[in-house]
Amino acid sequence: MKKKYILPNQNEERKRQKEISYESFPNYETITNLGEGKKYYLRTYGCQANVRDGESLSGMLEMMGFSNTDSEWDADVLIFNTCAVRQTAEERVFGEIGNLKRIKDKFPEKIIVMCGCMPQEEVVVQRILKNYPQVDLVFGTHNLYRFPELLKEVIEKKARVIEVLSEEGRVVEDIPVRRSLISKGFVNIMYGCDKFCTYCIVPYTRGKERSRKIEDIIKEIELLKANNYKEVILLGQNVNAYGKDLGVEDGFTDLLRQCAKTGIERIRFYTSHPRDYKVSTIEIMKEYPNIMKSLHLPVQSGNTNILKKMNRGYTREDYLALYDDMKARIPEITFTTDLIVGFPTETREEFEDTLSLVDHCQFDMAYSFVYSPRSGTPAANMEDNIKSEEKKERLQELNDKLAYYALNNNKAYVGKVLKVLCEGTSKTNKEVYTGYSEENKLVNFTGPNNIINEIVEVEITEAHSFSLNGKVIENK
Numbered sequence: 001m002k003k004k005y006i007l008p009n010q011n012e013e014r015k016r017q018k019e020i021s022y023e024s025f026p027n028y029e030t031i032t033n034l035g036e037g038k039k040y041y042l043r044t045y046g047c048q049a050n051v052r053d054g055e056s057l058s059g060m061l062e063m064m065g066f067s068n069t070d071s072e073w074d075a076d077v078l079i080f081n082t083c084a085v086r087q088t089a090e091e092r093v094f095g096e097i098g099n100l101k102r103i104k105d106k107f108p109e110k111i112i113v114m115c116g117c118m119p120q121e122e123v124v125v126q127r128i129l130k131n132y133p134q135v136d137l138v139f140g141t142h143n144l145y146r147f148p149e150l151l152k153e154v155i156e157k158k159a160r161v162i163e164v165l166s167e168e169g170r171v172v173e174d175i176p177v178r179r180s181l182i183s184k185g186f187v188n189i190m191y192g193c194d195k196f197c198t199y200c201i202v203p204y205t206r207g208k209e210r211s212r213k214i215e216d217i218i219k220e221i222e223l224l225k226a227n228n229y230k231e232v233i234l235l236g237q238n239v240n241a242y243g244k245d246l247g248v249e250d251g252f253t254d255l256l257r258q259c260a261k262t263g264i265e266r267i268r269f270y271t272s273h274p275r276d277y278k279v280s281t282i283e284i285m286k287e288y289p290n291i292m293k294s295l296h297l298p299v300q301s302g303n304t305n306i307l308k309k310m311n312r313g314y315t316r317e318d319y320l321a322l323y324d325d326m327k328a329r330i331p332e333i334t335f336t337t338d339l340i341v342g343f344p345t346e347t348r349e350e351f352e353d354t355l356s357l358v359d360h361c362q363f364d365m366a367y368s369f370v371y372s373p374r375s376g377t378p379a380a381n382m383e384d385n386i387k388s389e390e391k392k393e394r395l396q397e398l399n400d401k402l403a404y405y406a407l408n409n410n411k412a413y414v415g416k417v418l419k420v421l422c423e424g425t426s427k428t429n430k431e432v433y434t435g436y437s438e439e440n441k442l443v444n445f446t447g448p449n450n451i452i453n454e455i456v457e458v459e460i461t462e463a464h465s466f467s468l469n470g471k472v473i474e475n476k
């Protein structure tokens with residue numbers, strides 16, 4: 001008989017019930033009662049791939065009978081789903097896990113778990129073994145689905161368990177999921193990365209590119225749609241490479257078409273890589289109104305010499321040509337990006353090329369970072385000859401420019417009407433709704449009751465650098 005697990009409805013706003021089939025889940029009979037009457041606290045760092053993994057961790061915990069808590073003190077199991085992309089991110093995690101020693105000393109029965117990208121680094125596991133005895137369970141990104149069994153081992157054997165796999169292995173489907181948002185569902189389309197940008201640790205922590213089967217992706221989207229989700233966010237480190245490992249040519253375009261045909265109201269995808277962009281993808285975006293015309297297209301640097309040292313596989317001119325071509329084909333398209341300043345050997349002139357590229361592209365928003373050396377990556381062996389002060393100044397100069405264009409672009413929306421997916425009320429003011437427009441603008445707005453999870457028309461009244469204010473147009 002097909003067994004079904006129905007997640008408990010914890011969130012007041014979440015009136016819709018999720019059904020998750022877990023018959024194919026390994027040994028589920030032995031783990032389903034492990035968490036009865038117990039609570040978990042989950043902290044997720046890093047990118048959306050990690051957020052989606054966090055949703056699987058919650059799903060597995062709730063399958064085991066655990067319920068969620070926001071308090072570290074109240075929790076029986078504390079999970080830290082970590083990110084390794086920059087040293088600062090890692091130090092924060094070590095700081096927080098360090099602080100837990102106090103809780104663990106008082107309540108030794110509490111279980112502390114570290115998972116995600118950090119344990120995929122040998123140095124991190126060594127540091128945990130040496131200095132953090134309070135951590136009971138460590139596992140990595142390749143064996144996420146093993147979490148229930150590993151936790152069972154810790155509980156039953158009262159032993160410390162470390163299981164980190166160096167090989168990525170197969171794609172595992174049907175892991176239970178507790179979605180973190182009510183309107184938008186994250187859907188992995190592929191795992192891993194084969195690009196090996198010289199500064200980046202992700203190919204080492206997430207392994208080779210592995211695409212999910214198209215039918216599994218569509219099944220997940222259909223289920224989200226049936227559960228009244230309005231938006232799907234397709235996830236992959238470089239989504240344009242979708243299908244390559246399955247021997248499919250132009251797989252991402254075909255996937256986008258099939259996703260669009262499900263009729264889900266909104267589709268977005270993160271992250272695109274400029275190197276593999278195909279005209280067919282842009283044309284598909286143009287053809288289907290439910291594929292949102294906002295693109296996150298990380299450029300990293302505006303200087304060809306630095307891009308080469310980064311192993312990005314495109315020049316400044318290639319990026320600008322792609323940007324201009326997309327704008328010409330879809331004039332309303334909006335762009336966001338990622339930028340790194342202070343890459344080893346970057347001169348003032350080379351940095352200025354990044355500034356001038358920003359002047360050309362006038363991004364709506366950008367994530368900007370100071371280069372952080374990651375052990376084991378090629379860039380970590382390059383001569384890092386830029387003073388830390390200089391790096392900080394470059395970041396500030398870049399951020400000022402980015403904020404200028406962000407505000408300027410937003411001002412153009414004042415007086416216009418945008419279609420906004422209402423995702424809930426603002427954290428600071430329950431009278432104000434919040435959501436994202438088709439252009440991916442964060443909009444705070446007032447409006448009538450009962451519009452959560454609806455797409456509403458909002459007239460924009462005010463612009464800030466990173467958000468817009470407005471009010472719902474009634475009696476349409």
Ligand code: SAH
Pocket residue numbers: 085086199200201202236237238271272273298300338339340369370371372373374
């Ligand atoms: N797959 C995505 C990004 C993944 S990491 C892509 O290729 O665009 C997210 C961002 O972190 C990157 O775009 C990059 O800007 C930044 N990043 C990665 N490694 C970094 C490092 N060592 N130092 C500083 N920023 C880094």
Ligand code: SF4
Pocket residue numbers: 193194195196197200201202203237238273
């Ligand atoms: Fe990292 Fe480059 Fe892969 Fe993005 S494409 S995850 S920056 S190696």
Ligand code: F3S
Pocket residue numbers: 045046047048049050082083084085116117201202205206
């Ligand atoms: Fe961080 Fe891992 Fe994502 S290193 S950015 S959580 S893939």
